[in-house]
Amino acid sequence: MGKVVIDQERCKGCMLCVEFCPKGILAPAKEVNSKGYHPIECNDEDECTGCATCALMCPSVCIEVYR
């Protein structure tokens, strides 16, 4: 069981984490952040394994992962 904490303000909505999350539980939010990007949210916290693939791929360094 894992958990991701995504810094919504730093996220630039590039979708790399979304693409590579093996559980497919990440997706862009409806709202935009102050820079106009749709930041990523975790849709299904229970599914998260804490594998940290999302964090590994995030160019904006905005994901922390717990397990």
Add this chain to the structure above:
Amino acid sequence: MGKVVIDQERCKGCMLCVEFCPKGILAPAKEVNSKGYHPIECNDEDECTGCATCALMCPSVCIEVYR
């Protein structure tokens, strides 16, 4: 049968032609030229085969060869 014509003024006496002449017929002159070098002469014209090895090696481009 060959023949070498050595420009005595251009020769710098480096001895490369002397070293590589297969007939060993080249040698420095006693006198010096205007730049103070002992230019090379052919000691035994009859022996020269006109192989042009001397000219091939001469860095001062002062040997012409006839055959």
Add this chain to the structure above:
Amino acid sequence: MREEIFLGGLGGQGVLLGGQMMARAGMDAGLNVSWFPIYSPEVRGGSTTCTIVITDGRVGSPICERPETMILMDPVAANTFAPQVAEGGLLVLNSSMIEQPPGHEDCETLWVPANDIAVEIGNERTVNMVMIGAWAGRTSALSIEGIAEALQHMLPERHHKHMPANIAALERGAEIGAESRQPGG
């Protein structure tokens, strides 16, 4: 006649193209004009601004310390630049994004719900046109037709299909601008 206009907004809001279009329209109207941009150093994002001068005299300095008119399209631009408007000048503000009034009083303010109108028109990228249309309607410095023609010149062929939306936006803006000239505006 000398109009000094400053445009400010987010990257992507069409600030630069809008300004170029205004200047080009001025040129086509036989006036002297200049346009110059200040990019922020980031490749993307950050605020974008440009300054245009439209005059029947010499342009002289293309840089305006305190522009007569400022067309500001987002809150950051409003906060940063509105205080620099000339005394007695005109602020054209995008009320769809800017909430607070600029907080200084020796100038006129024209509020334009540009994003809302753009959405209404069906093309979100016409925010700049609404704002500029409003300015034109308010000041009559340039005709809407002239501006539209300038835009047509500047847009690459492949974007000409958007002209109707842009013209609509200019016109809707112009109406708001014109209305605002009424005492009650």
Add this chain to the structure above:
Amino acid sequence: MREEIFLGGLGGQGVLLGGQMMARAGMDAGLNVSWFPIYSPEVRGGSTTCTIVITDGRVGSPICERPETMILMDPVAANTFAPQVAEGGLLVLNSSMIEQPPGHEDCETLWVPANDIAVEIGNERTVNMVMIGAWAGRTSALSIEGIAEALQHMLPERHHKHMPANIAALERGAEIGAESRQPGG
């Protein structure tokens, strides 16, 4: 007192070292001195020259347009430079190599068979010493001991074995120079 001496010769004749030695001797004698070389662009061959100033005043310009004294060691140097000697100046010429008199008359000429003497001494590389010795003998501007000491300072240890030959050369030169002071010299 101010001596301006120009030395010229072939590369390998010890022109530069000779000049340095003279200047150094001047320094050791408590005088102000300078030495400066002009190399020809070729790495080797071509003529080499240097100019030295020895004075009890300020050196000022180390460059001498028309040196009082010229010590010339080969025909090319003689032809090229002799005409530049000061009026009433002194030419010290290597008669072993230079045949023609320099062809101008408002100066004194001291002929020194330097190569021949060097061969006599048994060290062909002391030509410069003979020439400089002759100049010293003629002018008494510097003592032969002082010059020899300067040379000792400047030569790397491994060459000190040549000192006796050099001293001999200086002395033989000095004799010729001293003799030349006689009216019949």
Add this chain to the structure above:
Amino acid sequence: MSETQRTREFITGNEATARGAIAGGCRYFFGYPITPQNKIPEYMSAHLPEVGGVFLQAESEVAAINMVYGASAAGARVMTTSSSPGISLMQEGLSYMIGSELPCVLVNMVRGGPGLGNIGPAQSDYWLATRGCGHGDGQCITLTPNSVQELHDFTARAFEIADRYRNPTMVLADAILANMMEPCDVLPPTEMPPADRPYAVGPHGQERERNIVNSLWVDFDEMEEVNLRIQERYRQAAEEITDWEEYGSDEPEVLVCAYGISSRVCESAVDEAGKAGVQARLVRPKTVFPFPSEPIAKWAEQAKCAVVVEASMGQFVEDVRLAVEGRCPVELVGHAGGNIPAVSEVVARILEMTS
């Protein structure tokens, strides 16, 4: 250049520069990217092939100026463009071009310095242009446009000037002029000028002696002769192409001097000062090497003082001082690092100096 075929367009300074070059006969461009002039190489890469020319992105500014050297030696009309740090890197190559008496055109869209600085407008490469050109006594002939139109026209003309004086000729502008858009009466591309460079290298059969392009002169007198020839050309250029514009009062209390973008600021300042009751006259050099000393000396004789305005810390002002030669006090309004003197600041200084 066919004056009659100009078409009015609304374009950036960078585009005007590129098109001016092509109108001036430029067919070869070697350059290295640097802001704020990137749109010039971009334009050249797209359009030079259309007129039979060659665009090549060099591996560096050092390589670029040496490619220019080669192309010029081969008889071409050739250009490179850059901004401050890039121009610094070209100093050795420029010195070689001068020493070898080769023409070329350079454009420097000056940015804030020193060092990496920033991409804001500046005029702090004045010395680099007029006194630089690397080691030795050479200088760049330097043109200082103050509008998009002049960027276009001066660049086109620079090729003629470079050829006439066989010397690098620089168009010196800044980040504002580079990026700003103005109406510009654009010249059409010129046909390649006939080869009129007898010194150029290339195939020649038995028709002429061999040509050598060279800046090495071992003999001091020969080298000095080259220098005297260069200086003589500069003297000629001073007579023939020194250029400037004046604006404002015929009876000025204050002489205002500025070039390039600052001169636009000063135009407005002269107007403002007039409104505030002080008569001023602007002398703005269109060439800064050769420098229009005469009009400045003339007005300095009459004015109470001179105000010099530049977006640098005191470079151009020295040339003004050299022209004024003590005839009146000279005051500097200078800025740096992307900041341009403001109209209000210039006006304030004018008023201050006359009060």
Add this chain to the structure above:
Amino acid sequence: MSETQRTREFITGNEATARGAIAGGCRYFFGYPITPQNKIPEYMSAHLPEVGGVFLQAESEVAAINMVYGASAAGARVMTTSSSPGISLMQEGLSYMIGSELPCVLVNMVRGGPGLGNIGPAQSDYWLATRGCGHGDGQCITLTPNSVQELHDFTARAFEIADRYRNPTMVLADAILANMMEPCDVLPPTEMPPADRPYAVGPHGQERERNIVNSLWVDFDEMEEVNLRIQERYRQAAEEITDWEEYGSDEPEVLVCAYGISSRVCESAVDEAGKAGVQARLVRPKTVFPFPSEPIAKWAEQAKCAVVVEASMGQFVEDVRLAVEGRCPVELVGHAGGNIPAVSEVVARILEMTS
């Protein structure tokens, strides 16, 4: 520096320079071979390791100045030496050093130019030193020795000056001074000075905030502030280190100005002119940036004319003109390409100007 331990030796200018550097605390040398200064790197390669220093031959002058940049950023006393074309190649790097406010010492043994030129003596890099330093408003503090002794002393002192003003400091000489030998009272090697550079990068544990050496300032005002700081240091330097020497008559008819090797010529010329009945006074700057304008202005007030002598085509003369400001006519005796003005020529000009 331990003045008391000097030993008198008879050495070349190049050797005096190298040993002056080591006496000044220099322990790092990066350079690229070029005539006529090759004996400096040669000396350094042999002797720096003896005092715990590092000699590294760089792959080019561009690399050399950037190695200097790195070593200086790391807190070292560091030097590079070169001659004209090499100094041209260092212009960008110098601008970075100025922008990043880093000290270093450069020596330029100027040769005939422009281009490859020749290896004769020249003074034609005056602008490159005082106005150059690449793009932007920076300048090199520039010292102009005129003897082997001064080459030694000025080089040693240059390290202190560079540190004090955090600015590149150049010793500007020529091929004659480089190659000539004179008596020189040589300073012993100095122990490494304690690290007194709080801005330097390097290991720091938790002891201080991190240090950043940088010349990039996106914000115009921040960049301008850097420039103002630099200019302020120049003003300070002008007050503190401006230096010159005077020679000759106290009641001169003619003011003679020259620096470096030309000033030696002028010393003799002043004497000769005196003998010919014309009183002259030589003002010779030992620093040309900052420039000793005051003594020149003072004597120009009194003299009938000024004769400026330089081994270039008119560079130094501009600084003299800026100081004279029209007080008297200024005449140039200039040469180029390895030729140095002759005493007779200077005397003739002095006599001509007063007849």
Add this chain to the structure above:
Amino acid sequence: MTTDMKQVYAYPDALTEVEMRYCPGCTHGTAHRLVAEVIDELGIKDRTVTLATVGCSVYAYEYFDTDAVQCSHGRAPAVATGIKRVQPDTIVFAYQGDGDLASIGMAEIVHAAARGENFTVIFLNNAVYGMTQGQMAPTTLLGQKTTTSPRGRTAPEAGFPIRVCELLDTLDGPAFLAREALSTPPHVRNAKRAIKRAFETQVAGLGFSLVELLSTCPTWWGMTPLEAIKHVDEQMTKCYPIAVFRDRLAAQEGEQSAESAPGEGE
């Protein structure tokens, strides 16, 4: 919320809080993160000097929480040399783009490598000049459109791409040379491994180390970030094969383990 959980991925200590200015999806950010993680893992932050170069990564001095020197375009290897000759024990790494390293800075990188200077280069190859608006780089692929190769790069006009690792691999100086890609999780993991190896090589004093990272520039490639990493994977690696070209540390370790291998020879 995290009380009974362990943090398995944290914001690296060696990065400051400053938000990086890179475009969305630009793998410059990924590269920065990996370097920072390595610095943290090796515990060298307080003795590391970051060399920022000229390119999109010019602000690296704001991002890495270390001492830093901003270098002129292409010359970081010379600057690094200057620093290391003065402070041999300081850890120095230069972060260079392909324009910086392979174009203007070619001489400096070759010579620093040939000298075996003991510092590390992180070479970010995105086949384009990002900072200056998308011009052709020496590493631009044939056919690739850029703002200065508007019809696509062709060899007759603009020459062939340069393979930096292969080129440096002809020199005796380098101790570690590797090329990795920032395109997929496995590649990113390998990239980090290579970066760590490079720093370890420096810490061990073995000489020059360089890691080439195939990276994206979605903005000037005109691609989405996802298209861009796919392009790295499918196109760039064809021209620039992924490989460890040299690893002297491994060679040394091999020797050591051979030496200390029990039982042998005794």
Add this chain to the structure above:
Amino acid sequence: MTTDMKQVYAYPDALTEVEMRYCPGCTHGTAHRLVAEVIDELGIKDRTVTLATVGCSVYAYEYFDTDAVQCSHGRAPAVATGIKRVQPDTIVFAYQGDGDLASIGMAEIVHAAARGENFTVIFLNNAVYGMTQGQMAPTTLLGQKTTTSPRGRTAPEAGFPIRVCELLDTLDGPAFLAREALSTPPHVRNAKRAIKRAFETQVAGLGFSLVELLSTCPTWWGMTPLEAIKHVDEQMTKCYPIAVFRDRLAAQEGEQSAESAPGEGE
């Protein structure tokens, strides 16, 4: 005296009468002669431009009886590029020393080679800076004493020698690359063959060609000319093996002869 004899070795037409300033026994002269012979044999003298560079061969413009351009130190490949882009049919060759080409000019040679610019480089490698009095070059052998490596070159102080042909051989641009030695008659003959090949490659328009010639500097090596050529043969070739690295002309000829081979396929 020569009436009934044929001249078998003549002073090349492509050399002027000017006496070369090289030191006695310096093989710069040999290299010049070989190039001149090739120019004569190909009949290209009137359309050849010689690029003189900075080094002992700086006066090449006086020696070769062709048009000539003297180039700044290290930048001849850029100058050549400028000329060839304007005059593609002119034959251009740059004569560069090892300091010129492999030190200050490294970026320019790599990039010209990578672009496959269609000119020829004669690269004279004498492992020293001759012109400036014997300083270390990038090609100086380890252990070799020079005026700036007075204790002999060591790798920690001054790095490793650079092998230029091997380095350029990693690029796609070069069409001909070879290293030969000017040490013995067979080597000199091969050197000429390589030079001819290089020029033929250019004439055929195939792209960049370079011949590295291992050469002597008796003066700064402190050797007699004979010792010096022996040193080339015995020491330099160890570090710099003689080889033809690339020959696209041969590849092409191979193809052509394969194509025109009779009887095949019909």
